[in-house]
Amino acid sequence: MSVLTDVPTSTDESRAIETDILIVGAGPAGLYGAYYAGFRGLSVTVMDVLPQCGGQISAMYPEKPIFDIAGFPAVRGRDLVDNLVAQAEPYGPRYLLGHRAAELSHGADGRPVVRSDQGATVRAGAVVITGGVGTFTPRPLPAGEDYLGRGQVYFVPDPAAHTGHDVVVVGGGDSAFDWAAVLSPVARSVRLVHRTGRFRAHGATVDKVRALGIEIVTDSEVSALHGTARLEQVEIRHRTTKDTRLVPAQTVVAALGFLADLGPLQNWGLTLQARRIAVDTHMATNLPRVFAAGDITDYPGKVRLISVGFGEVATAVNNATTVIDPEAALFPGHSTEKEN
Numbered sequence: 001m002s003v004l005t006d007v008p009t010s011t012d013e014s015r016a017i018e019t020d021i022l023i024v025g026a027g028p029a030g031l032y033g034a035y036y037a038g039f040r041g042l043s044v045t046v047m048d049v050l051p052q053c054g055g056q057i058s059a060m061y062p063e064k065p066i067f068d069i070a071g072f073p074a075v076r077g078r079d080l081v082d083n084l085v086a087q088a089e090p091y092g093p094r095y096l097l098g099h100r101a102a103e104l105s106h107g108a109d110g111r112p113v114v115r116s117d118q119g120a121t122v123r124a125g126a127v128v129i130t131g132g133v134g135t136f137t138p139r140p141l142p143a144g145e146d147y148l149g150r151g152q153v154y155f156v157p158d159p160a161a162h163t164g165h166d167v168v169v170v171g172g173g174d175s176a177f178d179w180a181a182v183l184s185p186v187a188r189s190v191r192l193v194h195r196t197g198r199f200r201a202h203g204a205t206v207d208k209v210r211a212l213g214i215e216i217v218t219d220s221e222v223s224a225l226h227g228t229a230r231l232e233q234v235e236i237r238h239r240t241t242k243d244t245r246l247v248p249a250q251t252v253v254a255a256l257g258f259l260a261d262l263g264p265l266q267n268w269g270l271t272l273q274a275r276r277i278a279v280d281t282h283m284a285t286n287l288p289r290v291f292a293a294g295d296i297t298d299y300p301g302k303v304r305l306i307s308v309g310f311g312e313v314a315t316a317v318n319n320a321t322t323v324i325d326p327e328a329a330l331f332p333g334h335s336t337e338k339e340n
């Protein structure tokens with residue numbers, strides 16, 4: 001995997017990275033788009049503000065099995081991302097990770113030019129935006145900011161890192177219950193704390209956590225974290241009685257959801273509908289040579305699923321191909337007829 005690290009950061013366009021297709025967002029839609037661009041014989045650069053590929057999957061549920069990907073009765077999130085990266089790899093996509101796509105303009109030749117917040121400039125034949133929900137920021141745990149990196153985490157990309165820990169998971173959604181279940185085999189103890197007795201998580205996931213014997217503390221909140229160099233104890237307070245108790249904890253997982261923000265994409269002049277990018281049946285936006293696919297798009301009947309994003313990004317890249325090269329066919333041919 002070619003991750004560009006030594007990137008020219010000049011605003012001088014003569015030092016721009018040249019690419020046929022720039023994909024903004026390395027989630028599942030963007031990664032499949034990278035494969036598709038390569039399959040169409042185009043050079044491709046993938047930019048993502050996060051330090052890793054995989055979008056929501058890598059950030060929020062890498063260990064979770066996914067059951068609705070065509071051809072996979074079940075696939076672990078992390079494995080799906082690894083396979084998507086491997087599928088694109090023969091075509092040599094370049095990855096600009098840790099770069100937020102900040103500004104879009106069009107050059108005199110009509111080609112889009114995107115600048116990142118790190119100062120990289122990319123000039124592309126076409127841009128495909130697969131930015132998902134935009135930049136997502138975890139909702140903070142009011143009591144816990146001081147312990148970020150010292151025991152408090154928002155995501156659990158590597159459950160083994162919490163082996164032998166007493167863990168407190170805060171939240172009542174799917175992520176909270178998933179992580180409680182995933183951490184149960186490796187942790188010394190797991191407690192789940194939620195402010196009410198009603199959970200947003202799927203009933204089956206709640207039942208699974210109960211069956212694992214994980215203590216579920218309801219009508220309570222984490223009111224304070226204690227420790228010296230690292231987290232050692234968590235204070236749990238009942239919301240009605242105000243009674244508090246201290247429990248040992250080396251890890252607290254704040255799974256309180258996330259705040260999504262389209263960020264700089266809002267200022268690109270794109271037509272937005274309900275904070276998503278409006279596209280037509282070509283997956284074209286209102287801006288020339290700018291397409292979009294995946295969770296970030298909106299049109300009547302839109303369904304936000306990974307499988308839908310795969311189809312949309314194939315449509316986006318094939319239509320972008322005909323914009324970059326008007327002689328090119330829209331239909332890509334069948335992959336079975338092409339030797340890699």
Ligand SMILES: Cc1cc2nc3c(=O)[nH]c(=O)nc-3n(C[C@H](O)[C@H](O)[C@H](O)COP(=O)(O)OP(=O)(O)OC[C@H]3O[C@@H](n4cnc5c(N)ncnc54)[C@H](O)[C@@H]3O)c2cc1C
Nearest residue numbers: 025027028029048049055056100101131132134294295306
């Ligand atoms: C807990 C959970 C479970 C789920 N389970 C399923 C499931 O079982 N099946 C299913 O189909 N779907 C599931 N989903 C939904 C699925 O994850 C999304 O539909 C999918 O990730 C969308 O893919 P995407 O590539 O469009 O966007 P994302 O995965 O959101 O990726 C978008 C990427 O764009 C980047 N980005 C955004 N703005 C910029 C910018 N300006 N510059 C650079 N980078 C930017 C982001 O950092 C991110 O990495 C689940 C979601 C969650 C949270």
